[in-house]
Amino acid sequence: MINVVLADDHILVRDGIKSLLEDQEGVHVIAEASNGKEALEVVERALPDVLIVDIRMPEMNGIEVVAELKKTNKTIKTLVLSMHDSEEYVLNAISAGADGYLLKGSSKEEFMKALHMIAEGGKYFTGDISSIIINSMINNGGKQLEEKEAPEATFKLTKREKQILGLVLDGKSNKEIAEDLDVSKRTAEVHRFNLMKKLDVKNLIELTKVASKYRLV
Amino acid sequence: MINVVLADDHILVRDGIKSLLEDQEGVHVIAEASNGKEALEVVERALPDVLIVDIRMPEMNGIEVVAELKKTNKTIKTLVLSMHDSEEYVLNAISAGADGYLLKGSSKEEFMKALHMIAEGGKYFTGDISSIIINSMINNGGKQLEEKEAPEATFKLTKREKQILGLVLDGKSNKEIAEDLDVSKRTAEVHRFNLMKKLDVKNLIELTKVASKYRLV
DNA sequence: TATAAATTAAGTATTATTACTTAGTTTTAT
DNA sequence: ATAAAACTAAGTAATAATACTTAATTTATA
Incomplete structure (x- = not known):
């Protein structure tokens, strides 16, 4: 069994x-x-x-x-x-x-x-x-x-922001994210905006790099 | 086949x-x-x-x-x-x-x-x-x-498209690309559009994955 | 139980990208 | 030399993201 x-x-x-x-x-x-x-x-x-x-x-x-x-x-x-x-x-x-x-x-x-x-x-x-x-x-x-470890991040994402980051890194649009999480598109936009500001990135390319560097997902 | x-x-x-x-x-x-x-x-x-x-x-x-x-x-x-x-x-x-x-x-x-x-x-x-x-x-x-080698691509990017792909993967906007290459913004847009269509991707996230898979840059 | 933090979501405006079409010009290969 | 391919760039319209502000709830925690 x-x-x-x-x-x-x-x-x-x-x-x-x-x-x-x-x-x-x-x-x-x-x-x-x-x-x-x-x-x-x-x-x-x-x-x-x-x-x-x-x-x-x-x-x-x-x-x-x-x-x-x-x-x-x-x-x-x-x-x-x-x-x-x-x-x-x-x-x-x-x-x-x-x-x-x-x-x-x-x-x-x-x-x-x-x-x-x-x-x-x-x-x-x-x-x-x-x-x-x-x-x-x-x-x-x-x-x-076995040895690799992510550098420590200086920013701190909230739970929701981490979740949305995951979806953004799946290539989803704000509209799709909103549907996935059952919130308004505006909410998804705000979270995305806030997390990108926290990570100090201005586009998806930089976002993928930072996310991978700090193993955020 | x-x-x-x-x-x-x-x-x-x-x-x-x-x-x-x-x-x-x-x-x-x-x-x-x-x-x-x-x-x-x-x-x-x-x-x-x-x-x-x-x-x-x-x-x-x-x-x-x-x-x-x-x-x-x-x-x-x-x-x-x-x-x-x-x-x-x-x-x-x-x-x-x-x-x-x-x-x-x-x-x-x-x-x-x-x-x-x-x-x-x-x-x-x-x-x-x-x-x-x-x-x-x-x-x-x-x-x-053995040494790893990229899988063979089924698409074929032109020289200009490869060049623009590189800039896109640097996180540049069409405007910035246009300035870099001294062409109009519309031209940059067209190249970007065409190459994304050739690679069959619909956003930057997919683009980074495909580019990395085929070692396009 | 205050009070701070997080989540939600509206408004407003600007900029960027997507998704085409058409078309002139230049380069490359046969 | 000429056809094909590549490069250029305009128009149009829709969709998406950026860059805020304000503010009502909900949740966590001191």
């Missing part, structure tokens, strides 16, 4: 994955969490075999959760579920010690295979992110994976 | 994969080979987009074929098909410059996904061999790997 904790801020996604897992023999979802901090607490109490964790969550992101968990409890396996195949996410997840990485577009079959392999002590990184992993291997032998 | 050469010493395996591929739209098996040396000769003549190659073959094994091919003709992509997930095979295939690695137990869906990703210049290494790759990344990095 594989005991699982699910951490994702979207209830619908959580429920979907839960129902998918509960249909399988030998898998049991013993607890859930809707943000990063909660995920850590829940895992401490429930002690699952595997934590399935989304990257983008309030309070603490999924990669931070994995990194923290691997410091304190190495026996609990972690499967990172993400919508994004960005190089930064993938390499940071590996650095943090994730045992697996799947995209949300993965099939049920792949998901189950990954879960079983990870529960048995293996690793599973979906083939869709091969380019990122192989290129990283080729360029630097994966060596500085 | 993806043109494929199949190399495997077992006729049955070859026929099976061939029929599977020919069922797909946009894929065509243009030639076959039953050993490593033959594979090289056939590839030279047929010039496929992708060579699908088994590791264990008479005369010359699949990894040697890949290594040799990458020395002489870098545009032809290679997908290694293997029954084996041994560390040696996997890491040697990567060193040799293979663009993908699948186990013979892979599903048709995964096989097709891998083939398409590879044909488009990406890489695809099945999740089943993640442990090997990740462990190699994290621990040694001691293996000497």
